[in-house]
Amino acid sequence: MDAAYVFRVRFRLDTQRGVRTAPRTFETVVEVPAAEPGEDGWLFFRDTLWRGDVNDERHARELAEDWLSVPVDSVSFSELRADEAYVEAMDAEIAEQLDLFNADAVYEVRHKYLGSSIRVEETE
Template sequence: MDAEYRFRVTVRLRPRDARVDPDRFDTTMSIPAVAPPEPGWLLFRDRLWRGKVGDPPTFRRFVRDRLGLGPGVDVVSAEFAELRTDEAYLTALRSAIADDLGRFNTDSVDAVLNNYLGSSIHVR
């Protein structure tokens, strides 16, 4: 199984003793998707809603930690781009959701995927 969450991230550099131009840049951050039911598989539920980051300030801190950014570097924005997955991971994800629909407060796997990921699932 192979899957990853992809995010568009804008970073700003604020060096103390230098000037930089440009002081911002855009990049793509990929986070491996944990296979259900392993701890961490619910990243989509905990961080996303309708294909967007659910709590932008908290998520920017999450990105900062994941990227190991130090002082003088700010995460200006972080937007969900897609869940890039293979069929095996998507099947396992759908099965894990179906096994515990009550956790998601809905009545179908498709509704869960749409509620959290929107239409941003890319199967390769």
């Protein structure tokens, strides 16, 4: 199984006084490995996303600063990129724990947190 959360992150360089850079801000794509469904950290999407976007901009910037070790100005969620096996395992885990999501169906959970931002890649 393979999956990653994909974010677009705008960060800046904080330099010593008198040191200048051009440009001062940069944008990059950051892929964060998704934990296996049911394992520690697998609820990242529930705790971080809402309707396919970050649910708390400040928290998302703090996460990105930890990932990149630079000051972050903005973070936007792009997609959960996953293979079919990961999505099937995630759906099965969600179905077993619908009460964690205050939902009646797997589709409702996926839409509530990820919107339509899941890209399923074929495995070779």
